[in-house]
Amino acid sequence: MSSSKVVVVTGGASGIGLGIVKRFVQQGHRVAMLDVQEALLEKEAAVLRGQGAIILPLVVNVADRTSIDDAYAKVRAELGPIAIVVANAGISESIGFDDITVDIWQRMIDINLTGVFHTVQAALPDMRQAGWGRIITISSQAAQSGAMDRAHYAAAKSGVIGLTRSLARELAAHGITVNTIPPSVVATPMADQGIAAGTFPPLEIIAQHIPIPRPGTPDDIAAACEYLASDGASYVTGQVLAVNGGMFIG
Template sequence: MNSQRVVVVTGGASGIGLGVSQLFARNGHPVAMLDVQEGALARESAALRDQGAKVLTHRVDVTDRAQVEAAYAAVRDNLGPIAIVIANAGISHAADFQTLPVETWQRMIDVNLTGVFHTIQPALPDMVAAKWGRIVTISSQAAQSGAQDRAHYAASKGGVIGLTRSLARELAALGITVNTIPPSVVDTPLAQESVRTGQFPSLDIISQAIPIARPGTPEDIAFACEYLCSDKASYVTGQEINVNGGMYI
């Protein structure tokens, strides 16, 4: 893979996004880490820069198109044209559908689905000009199998899968591939918080339902992103790459 391709990772300061940011940065790519967590952005980017990585950070709420566009302008000014986008930023929490407030539903859609739209669309001019681009969305196994008390989350991630497939068809002739990774259980701060608040059982208990009997790691997802964003995956588009330990087959 060309080590000078500029990579944008949303939700890039923790969990899956951090794992992706770290892998691409260590492979020599200029990486833009976009996130709402300013402290984590500062801490994690400093650690990568200490290792010699070229990293740009920007506080971005993906529901705000103006913030995304401002961040992309900074990326272009400081790193160059955007070649790879990992649309990872998202939220998740349990809620009973029968009493789900409209505002809670809308917030989930705004972050997890509309945020992906905001992340991808303004990056496309760079990819179209280069006749080369890689887009990976992070969806969820919940969209494939359904999820107890997370109908709003599963619906938002199902939308991401549908968007991914449609963009793969629309952009293929332009040299741009679009794929999605729907993880199952990944050991991230968000998952640990769900365990702490009683929304999930312990990860050890959940692992008993996974054929490869452990939760996934951010690195597991990052390695799949690495392949999908390489020249080796030039004939792979519109696919769901199920990095889930066999939990959904």
């Protein structure tokens, strides 16, 4: 990327999202970090501002289209037209298939799949007008290999991959690329919560089964996002870029 652009990152207050925010800030871009965690959002935004970053923290529920539309209006007013979107916000939980209620299923779909729909669709007018755009979705290895006790999560993330590939075909003529990154095991607060709850194995145990024997980091995912958003990736679209240390090869 040859100049500062406006980047939107959902789920930007912690974990993978925060890593992505930091990476784009380091590249000199104006970044809107969207999240539901208001206190954490303000805390991290203050740190980045102290480092000279141009940051706009916004409390947003990606499952609510009005919330997205209101946030994007503020982004356009304060930072400018949206050029890059990283649809990262999501939730995960472990629950056996027989115990998934309709409400639990719907919440997972609303946040992890419909949230991506809202996040991407609302940004398209800016990208079409500019004749340039980069859309990066964060899916999951669970969508590729399946996941024990997380059928609803895997289903939603599979939908993200299908949505990404379809949009890549539909938007290519407008100068917009659309790609997805499906992380596997990443050291994040969400992983820590799962470990503490006993629903996720310790990362050092999982690392023994990864060809590159360590968990991923938010910066590993952020580096891939930087590439996919770059001019160097202008001929890359509709791709599933697995950043997983070789845990899933397919």
